[in-house]
Amino acid sequence: MKKRIPLIAVLLVAVLCISLTLAACDKSGAAGGSSSGKDELVIYNWEQYIDTGIIPDFEQYYYELTGRRLEITYTTFDTNETMMTKVLKNDANVDLICPSEYAIEKLMSAGFVKNLKEVENRLTEQYGGKYTFDNMHSNIEPEVMSAIKTMFSAVQAGDKTYDMTEYMVPYMWGTLGLLYNKNVVSEEELEKYGWGMLWNESNNPELEGKILVKDSIRDTYCAAVLYLKEYNKLPDGVSATQGVPYSELSVADLINCTDDALLKAAEEALTEQRDHIAGYEVDFGKDDMLNEIVYLDLAWSGDALWAIEESYDEEADDYLLGYYVPEIGSNIWYDGWIIPTSAKNELAAMLFIDYMCTPRSGARNTGYIGYTSAVAKDKLMSDQGAIDALLDVEYLWYASSEECKIFFDADGNSVFRYEWTEGDVYYLYADGSEAEIDDESTLTPAGYETDEDGYYLTADGENIVDADAMSYFFFDEGRYPEITETLGVMRDFGSANDKVVQMWERAKAGTDTPWVLIWCLIAITAVVGISAGAYFLKEYLKRRPRKLPKDASLSPDNGDTIA
Template sequence: MKRTVKAFVCLILAVFTVVSAVCFAPTAPALAATETLVVYNCADYLDLTLIEEFENYYKEVTGNNLKLVYSTYDTNETMYTEVSKGDSSIDIIVPSEYAIQKLRDNNLIYKVSELWETYGTPLGLENPNRNGLVNSEIIDKIDGIFGDMSDYTVPYMWGTLGIMYNAEYVTEEDLSAGWGIFWNVKDNPKLHHKILVKDSIRDTYAMAVLYLKEYDLLPDEYKGYTNQELINCTDESFRKIVEQALKDQRDVIKGYEVDFGKDDLINGIAYVDLAWSGDAMYAIEEAAVDGVELGYYVPEIGSNIWFDGMCIPKTSKNPRAAVMFIEYMCRPISAVRNMYEIGYTSAVEVDKILADEEAMAFMAECYNEFSDEDKAYYGGVEAYIEEYFSDETRYPDATDPNLGVMQTFKDNDAMISMWERVKAHGIFSWKLVVFFAIMVAAVFATWGVSVLVRELRGRKRLLVKR
């Protein structure tokens, strides 16, 4: 009996000890939640070291872990197709202005201004479009053309369309031709089949339209049009004139390119390329390392000025992180690092960058890595920074009326058909020539074989008869 009581008491004490340990033990800290942010951007369009830094920043502000998934696309059309499916989990896209117009008109993207009030303001984050961080001239330009576009996007990069060239082979006389250089109007034999053009209906269309204006080849009814009106005109009669000009160009160009033009110019495979200013700036710096001198030129007649902006699709699963990412990319230090990495010009206001100590310290570090020869050329870090931000290629005048912005084509199907005909021009006729040459060769070969067979048979009969 005593043993039973003693055992029972021991059992009660053991249970009490376990319960006490569970109830009064220190509580283990809960694991932080892990979120995902999907960024869908153009290739080679971000300093990738910023990704991990943003993930750390997000953890500091929200207390949650963040996995940033970064993927790229080659064209705005590829991006639009993916977003328009409606079943993606993309949180950030970086389209061009005409694609933003189409996304907005088809109700595929959020108003960033409204999301900012919901997610940005509670965190003390100001909308870059409204606090002077983004270049106000860019905001005025896109809103003046597209309406309320600054409600739907925060500008990221911007620039112009122009002529990139190899200075060893392209003369000042060639450049004086303006857009006519893509037709080799100065008849420089060195440029024959050494000219590249973008494989893009929009860029080549703008180039051809401005060439026609520059050489007074426009019909009378279009001569009073501004550049803005001309590069967006898709009237059937006007389109036919542009199409013929692009077909005529096929006789002198090397071909069409998407992203290898700058490499071909550096390597001397081509001497002239239709290029975006950001690509040109990047290529010029890369070529200089190899001792190759490249240049970039926008003809006086004018050009296309373009803008890419950050948007949030309505399929976004993490709009708070998307808003924070946009704000982080608009910080002056992020803007400068992106510019150095990709060559393009940030939409962040220059004065904001120059006033930022961290951004200036970064530029000083870059300057210190220059060769002694380059340092001597600039004459000091202050002079280098001043030249960097006053470069007209990098920072064109956004208010220049001769720089037009392209919108979504009104008759897109007709434009695509026109572009297909242009690219096929001359190819089909050569295919026919080759085809008929093969057919003629085949006929003669067949005839020759039949004659040879008859001859051999005749000799065989003659031998048998003998």
């Protein structure tokens, strides 16, 4: 044993050396970016959350702008928690991250996020105003910004407070809602029962056991407390932290409330829910909905829109799936770009954020991943690059003479006339908004030529974007919901997080007795018992007649003594 001690010591030293070299390599690799003549930008984003074609395009754009080559390293994370752990442990040498709003709050509180205003001022000073970041300031949907501002204008960090809008630029946003199968779940049901559909409150026999909820406590908790509100099951009395009765809390306050009484009520609701659902999904919800394995799914609007797009049935000329946000309210979420304090290439990071805020990038990303871009709707509509990007992914299409007629109204605006079913006529402006036309005689036909496939052409020979497509895309309530106070932003649970996770674990573990296991055990015991019984019975029957004719000297006792 003594001899081995040096060997182990040598090995330990070797381990140390290796890890030290690895660490050193890591550091030199991160710092060596600029020395090799190329700038480096490390992006840390959600999986499949960007049009990958944008990355080389930005590298080119950066080169044209600065005259320096840029190399982008694109890394991904699958949950906010994974990302946060990495960042909070100082393990992430990245320049840009795209977390959800509550994760940004947490990172800000821990002091890991740079103030973008300060960064911008610094860059302006350093480069003498050579670079501007206008898209970042002017293109973001103002409603989204104000919603973030109301909730996160005073993020606590130490004894100071900070305004989140100075620290992040929104990238994508959306709501939480119900993705449903139109053949099984009717709109009346959804309107009547709202979140209760996840508990199958409508007692739809087809739906029982065919519901999926998200395996994510934040989303299920939100659904659970809103369900409690809908059905007047909220705990009685006054909230311990908010000071008002639970029933009077606004949606935003309610989904952020983690009082013990509310947690208990939510736990009961979630435990009860177990009996009605097929299970908890991580990422297969969309597929199971498309394959009609389940008929209802708790989903984010972006995923839902993607699934709806996929569910188009050519024969029925309709979408199989629909998305519904219950009227009582829901969660509205934002993912945004932040620059962590570990960032080295501030210029590239800021330019990238700015580039992502151009209408064209916004449209490309939306087209690619299906989520709603934070770039304002009217900016997208009026930008040819954005329209082209959406045409590329077939979110938009060209107007065809088979489907519509184009007129000009008295003010010279184009009006599209649609008549899908006989006698049911409606009019749309070119941007997709509805046109109130009482008298068709006030319109003058536009008189556009058509090409050989029947698509309208302008005088310049350009195709015209179909107004119905514009309306489908830009006036979809799922994609662009009206931001009202029934949509609440969810904060980080903060110190209550452990409590909530434990509640979620209790709810998931359930209280049901594992009857299947007990029956299995009984069956196994029975099989073993019966075979053992059969054996002993056989032995017993065999032994009895044997004893009678046999001589005493040949009795088995002798054998035993020899052994």
